[in-house]
Amino acid sequence: MIATYGAWAVAFVIGAALGVLYFMLLWFSVRALARRTWTFPFHVVAFFLQSLIRIGVILGGLFAAILSGASAGEMVLAMIGFVAARLVITSVMRPQDREGV
Numbered sequence: 001m002i003a004t005y006g007a008w009a010v011a012f013v014i015g016a017a018l019g020v021l022y023f024m025l026l027w028f029s030v031r032a033l034a035r036r037t038w039t040f041p042f043h044v045v046a047f048f049l050q051s052l053i054r055i056g057v058i059l060g061g062l063f064a065a066i067l068s069g070a071s072a073g074e075m076v077l078a079m080i081g082f083v084a085a086r087l088v089i090t091s092v093m094r095p096q097d098r099e100g101v
Helices: 002-033 040-067 072-093
Strands: none
Touching: 002 040, 002 072, 040 072
16 A cells, blocks of 8 residues: 555656646747747747647656556546646746836
């Protein structure tokens, strides 16, 4: 039973790590779109390539979980870790209300 809890904890942490990586890459992609120095076609191509990288990260994690024989419960916990990472990141990165601005 202890081994099961350990596997669940590892699944949650891996899901959270994938979530942090995914949202960090998304943040960099959106920041790159806001750059004024880039020309129009480069914006579209760069965002598309960065989207493929983000999708590859998630599909790579899913593929690794399937190859390692992860149970459905471990995959659900990884998904919960991914969502938890999103909630933490959005609460930390949310702009604070500023008076007079």
